[in-house]
Amino acid sequence: MLKEYEREKETNKNHVATPRWVVENIYDIIKIKSFNSIWFPFNNYDSQFKLKADELKLKYKATHIFDDLGNDFFKTEPPASCDLLISNPPFDQQNEIIKRSFELIENGQIKAFCLLLPLSTLETEKRANIYEKYIDKLSILIFKKRIKFIGRTSSFNTACCWICYNINNLKNTIYWI
Template sequence: MKIYEQHKTDKDHIATPRYVVEDIYNLIDIDSFKSIWFPFNNYDSEFKLRADELNLKYKATHIFDDLGNDFFTTEPPANCDLMISNPPFSNQNEIIERSFRLIKENKI
């Protein structure tokens, strides 16, 4: 079993429903962003699936990715102007700290 499949049933993994993703995309005018990073959304994420349907330019990674795309070590895509995701809450403080560092470093 892959790492992702093991964690998919964790209490920390709560998938964002499709209708919520659609509402978020409408509220933020998702088409206005040129380079999007989904740091906690890979495989079957509705964030990613809807982005594919809209032909958005994005990078999707996950904290427990078999490919080594860990949020804490992976850099955002070049010229990233939006980071959006539904992160695991067990790491919320570390995630918030890294997010603010990335903003301060003008990487988002």
């Protein structure tokens, strides 16, 4: 699995690794230390979400489709009493990922989530209808500047935002960060 992962990093345009400043910024905004059971569902050994969590001694479970167990997000259970799912998921699967994240909320398997997504996630009737349904606890954090993702040339220059649900520290529906 490790070989497949290293190969994917070279070849898959949806593998865009999040830089450290983005991780530190969101950890700060949501007060990451207030969460007791965190799930990183798209994160392998080298993810900054995980490395920073180690530094902070957070309690988390990190899984990835190319980890030792082949942990597919759609089939993997969150850790017990999961109070936060946070990650930068593959943008090409965003509709299914958003759908499953809200299902996990509905089932009581996670309490809150933060997903880093392209700003265009706010478009399309399908996604808009989902976001409208959960607007009461939704916060959208829009990046003022473009993120230079690790291992990407500047041609990958997508505007991004965080879609956050049920984060106590976020009181507004929209923020610019």
